[in-house]
Amino acid sequence: MIKNKIKAIKIGFLIVCILPTISQALDKEDILKYLVKSSYPEVKVIDKEDKDNKEDEDNSKSTDNIKSNTNNIDGKEYVNVYVGEENKPEQKETKESKETSNIIDSNYTNDIRVTKDKPQMLIYHTHSSETYSDSPKNNYHSTDIEHSVMSVGSILSTELSEKGWGVVHTTKYNDLSYNDAYATSAKTMKSILSKYNSIKVSIDLHRDGQSVSTAQAKKAVHDKYTTKINGETVAKFFLVVGQRNQNVGELKKQAEEITALAEKKYPGLVSPVVPKQYGRFNQYMADNGLLIEIGNNATSTKEAQATCKYLAEILDEYYSDIK
Structure with a gap:
């Protein structure tokens, strides 16, 4: 009861004292932008200018800022704010994108590759259309699969398989409706986990x-x-931990241990763990749910792929007791 009264007082103070001041300097869109940023600090808000949807110059440090989520009454976990034209994935996968790939090949059936019976690892991509700096489409989100995180995932699945792991790798596009990406990837995960x-x-x-x-x-x-x-020039990687997972303690512990192991084996290869206050990122769906970022939009596909052999070695050593 006391907490509710304090909350009501704070809201009243905001309405009476702060918003009138802000509104004098901001138009309606700016006020909405302010409120969204205040409510969801992970969200990166982009202004819509005319019909061009140009990217806001206030770029965040990481595209994880557009992977914002929260709970609400209708059960939709994730709240997303659209981020700029260059970050908009194409609306549908083209036949050409699969045919021109030398990596996503005949080993995949219905967008899934299983390297061994009773697989122990799943690799999937919530933002399947994330591409690297050398994508000829010059668009950091597109269906250019050859220069995307899915090609990196394919290499990682091969590296892990060669170390004796059974791996399921899915190349399903989960982000063609970008704001629904995490909800879609959760369904992808659920389908695969129920089968394997x-x-x-x-x-x-x-x-x-x-x-x-x-x-x-x-x-x-x-x-x-x-x-x-x-x-060899390789892209650095790091792990993200969503703080709203019920098993956040275990997730944080293993992320920090994997990071420490990587730094010990290959100094400079890994960046510190990134915690996300409002995130879950589907990590609650598995006992060992990892979100790994390899490289970025300034590194090349080749550099990100080159990281995979070292990451596979690190994961193989860390999870050796459950192989």
């Missing part, structure tokens, strides 16, 4: 996003988020 109850580790594989509005910025981001291992 042997799965013990799930990996939602992404690539990070940085502000690369100029060639100089792009080079600076590239140099900061790549490293050399055995003379």
Whole structure:
């Protein structure tokens, strides 16, 4: 009761004292933008200018800022605010995109590859259309599968398989309706986990996003988020932990342990764990739910793919007791 009264007083104070001041300087769209940012600090809000949907110059540090979620009464977990034209995925997969891929090949049936009976790992992509800097479409979200996180996922599944793991890798597009991406990937996960109850580790594989509005910025981001291992340039990776998962303690513990192991084996390859206050990111759906970001929109597909052999070695060692 006391908490409710305090909350009511705060809301009254906001309405009476703050909003009138803000509204004098802001139009209706700006007020809405302010309220959204205040309510959902993970959300990156983009202004709509005329019909162009141009990207807001206030780019966030990471595209995880557009992976915002919260609970509401109708059961839709995720709240998303559209982020700019260049981040908009194409509305449908083209036949050509699959046919031109040398990586997503005949090993996949109905967009799924299973490398071994009773697989122990699942690799999927909530933001399946995330592409890297060398995508010829020059669009960081597109169905250019050859230069996307799905091609990186295919390499990672092969590397893990060669270490004895059974892996399910799905190349289903979960983000063609971008605001429904996490709800769609949850359905994808549920379908696969119900079929393969042997799965013990799930990996939602992404690539990070940085502000690369100029060639100089792009080079600076590239140099900061790549490293050399055995003379080869590879993209750095990091893990994200959604703080609203019921098993957040275990998720955080394993993310930090994997990060520590990676830093010990390959110094400079991994960045610190990124906690997300309002996030769940479907990590609650598996005992070992990982969200891994490999590279970003300033690194190349090849550099992200090169990371996979080292990441596979790290995951193989960390999860050796459940193989």
